[in-house]
Amino acid sequence: MHYRSQRVAYPYFLLSIILFALQVAFGLLIGAQFIWPGILSGLLPFDVGREIHLNTMVFWLLLGLMGATYYLVPEEAQRELYSVKIARVQFWLLALTGVAAVVGFLFGLTEGREYIEAPRVLDWLIVAGALMFLYNIGMTVIKGKGWTATLGILIGGLTGLSVLYLFGMKFFENLVLDQYYWWWVIHLWVEGTWEMIAAAILAFMLIRITGVSRKRVEKWLYIEAILVLATGILGIGHHYYWIGTPEYWLAIGGFFSMLEPIPLVLMVWDTLREYKSRTIKHQNEVALYWIIGGVVLHFIGAGVLGVVQTLPVVNQWTHGTQMTASHGHLAFFGAFAMLVIAAIYYMLPDMAGRHDYKQGLGKWAFWTMTSGMVAMTAVLLGAGIVQVYLERILGMAFVTMKNQYMNTWMLWRFITGLVFAAGVGMLVVDFFRLPAYVSHRFNGTGLKRKQEVKSL
Amino acid sequence: MTSLRNLLIAVVLISGAALGYLTYDSTAQLEQRTIPLTDEVVNGKQVWQDNNCINCHTILGNGAYFAPDLTKIAVKRDPEWLTRFFKSPGDLWPGTVMSKIRLNGEDAENLTAFLTWVKDIDTNGWPPDPPGGQDSGQPQDGxxxxxxxxxDSECSVCHQFDGSGGNAGPDLTNIGRDRSKEWLKSFLRDPQEVKPGTVMGNPGLDSEEINAVTEYLTSLK
Structure with missing residues (x-):
């Protein structure tokens, strides 16, 4: 059963894809500056390029997750969205806030704290957007036909995400406290609340794309959410080893974060099992590629590459090196980027009521981006190992290490980045060929046309 | 399903309560693990953020991997050198990509105060002494x-020796021909005294380290 108001997801996905392309473009720029520091350094110094690289990522992923939520909630709650108008106003509010933030970065307006650099006044606009969003989906569910496990975990995650953002807004006088609460935002987002949201959206898609019973999928959704939070909340301790916090965090962080891969393994196992016991042969193969590719790279990037350096005895050597960058790139890509792309590929054709679109380019985009990112992760891992050896074991100065031993690695990183960017180019082209875009284009917004609803 | 839901809620409450208690305790221990804050340190932290330092550097290991970690920079460089550097990095380090940063005197001093405060944070021993480096605990036999x-760890950032190192300072490959060991030793003890106005900061080496590096620098003459 489809609802007219699900279409408000469209502009969220559109902006999400545009910002993703922007993120990758800035990634290429700073990747090049690593090798040739002079490139555009007067106009766009490394620090500005990097904060745009990080913030466009946070922003496009959040917009994508919000779009997916707007698509999912009416179907789950079995009623139209509480207010299409709020969803649209919220979209424009967040879009303009995002543009203002990026323009501000270009002019040096920053709070200088990674991932959450947006200035205070924009923080409040983001909070306003989040409140409108939570109110809108909350009212939809309350007025709808009751809660499902998917809805509960999704909205729990979204609420947690919003509350945690507040801890990133304060100026802390003490750097130790600053980093302590900064991790509440960053860690409890990506290893807590975002995981809940992603798992719920994944469950929504799995039920529809495999035809496996809701009961079975939601049981595993619960189990995964329980394990993610049981290991992830105190797993924050792996960020509290060296920042000035007490020594007991070494034991707490080590213990809980060693367990963090368990729910990620379960997610792979569960998704593959649902796929194998599918009762329908879904036409939308590209969506399935991204779903399955996502859970696998989520496990490798976040689980494997995370757990190998999470124990203090290893982490004291690898902390703050290219090994972290290697882990970060594959984890974000596998856990969240691929999930948002999967949602776009599933929901846009679904929105238009037809999954029989041409899938060749989508599959090319999948394989190109995936191989580009896996190769980049491998290169960064190699670079990290060399860095650890020279800098941490031999005690060579960072600058000497970087200038004399990193250029070849970083050249390969740039080349793998170009491969990835080529895949993103295909994705962008394909986005504008997906059925929803076509119907969107020829039928105006589609939201006002009753006859179209019947055709869905 | 209801029992799974209740278990989920219980996990959130228990883990949340545990994190809350640990946060309370970690905050209470802050006084023993950091030295007291001054206005200069707090203002310096604001300078650190306003200039987006974390998007090139790491501090306490967190940040970007484009430039050195600055947790212990105030151990390696003396405060006067740091303040001079922040006012005009290109003067002390020609060609640095940081040359666009030009802090006014007050901001530069505050940033130095901040980084000096940071070096005394009790980081549970991070970063560890390099086991294969100069502080490996092996006897320093000169x-x-x-x-x-x-x-490699101290001088190569700025100086070349035998084809390896940076370009900010003079190439030291032939220094053993141009200077005596005694001159080098007294220069390394206090560069400003021997060569007033030099851009080189005090490298902070003890006399055994000075002997060792002098032997190395004069080995090619």
Whole structure:
């Protein structure tokens, strides 16, 4: 059963894809500056390029997750969205806030704290957007036909995400406290609340794309959410080893974060099992590629590459090196980027009521981006190992290490980045060929046309 | 399903309560693990953020991997050098990509105060002493190999020696021909006294380290 108001997801996905392309473009720029520091350094110094690289990522992923939520909630709650108008106003509010933030970065307006650099006044606009969003989906569910496990975990995650953002807004006088609460935002987002949201959206898609019973999928959704939070909340301790916090965090962080891969393994196992016991042969193969590719790279990037350096005895050597960058790139890509792309590929054709679109380019985009990112992760891992050896074991100065031993690695990183960017180019082209875009284009917004609803 | 839901809620409440208690305790221990804050340190932290330092550097290991970690920079460089550097990095380090940063005197001093405060944070021993480097605990016999380790870790950022190192300072490959060991030793003890106005900061080496690096630098003459 489809609802007219699900279409408000469209502009969220559109902006999400545009910002993703922007993120990758800035990634290429700073990747090049690593090798040739002079490139555009007067106009766009490394620090500005990097904060745009990080913030466009946070922003496009959040917009994508919000779009997916707007698509999912009416179907789950079995009623139209509480207010299409709020969803649209919220979209424009967040879009303009995002543009203002990026323009501000270009002019040096920053709070200088990674991932959450947006200035205070924009923080409040983001909070306003989040409140409108939570109110809108909350009212939809309350007025709808009751809660499902998917809805509960999704909205729990979204609420947690919003509350945690507040801890990133304060100026802390003490750097130790600053980093302590900064991790509440960053860690409890990506290893807590975002995981809940992603798992719920994944469950929504799995039920529809495999035809496996809701009961079975939601049981595993619960189990995964329980394990993610049981290991992830105190797993924050792996960020509290060296920042000035007490020594007991070494034991707490080590213990809980060693367990963090368990729910990620379960997610792979569960998704593959649902796929194998599918009762329908879904036409939308590209969506399935991204779903399955996502859970696998989520496990490798976040689980494997995370757990190998999470124990203090290893982490004291690898902390703050290219090994972290290697882990970060594959984890974000596998856990969240691929999930948002999967949602776009599933929901846009679904929105238009037809999954029989041409899938060749989508599959090319999948394989190109995936191989580009896996190769980049491998290169960064190699670079990290060399860095650890020279800098941490031999005690060579960072600058000497970087200038004399990193250029070849970083050249390969740039080349793998170009491969990835080529895949993103295909994705962008394909986005504008997906059925929803076509119907969107020829039928105006589609939201006002009753006859179209019947055709869905 | 209801029992799974209740278990989920219980997990959130228990883990949340545990994190809350640990946060309370970690905050209470802050006084023993950091030295008291001054206005200069707090203002310096604001300078650190306003200039987006974390998007090139790491501090306490967190940040970007484009430039050195600055947790212990105030151990390696003396405050006067740091303040001079922040006012005009290109003067002390020609060609640095940081040359666009030009802090006014007050901001530069505050940033130095901030980084000086940071070096005393009790980080549970991070970063560890390099086991293969100069502080490896092996006896420093004044040999060339110890000297090379010191050169790689301290001097090579700015100076070339035998084809390896940076370009900010003079190439030291032939320094053994141009200067005597005694001159080098007294210069390394206090560069400003021997050569007033030099851009080189005090490298902060003890006399054994000075002997070792002098042996290494004069080994090619």
């Amino acid at each position: 040999s060339e190999s110890t000297g090379k380790a010191i050169f």
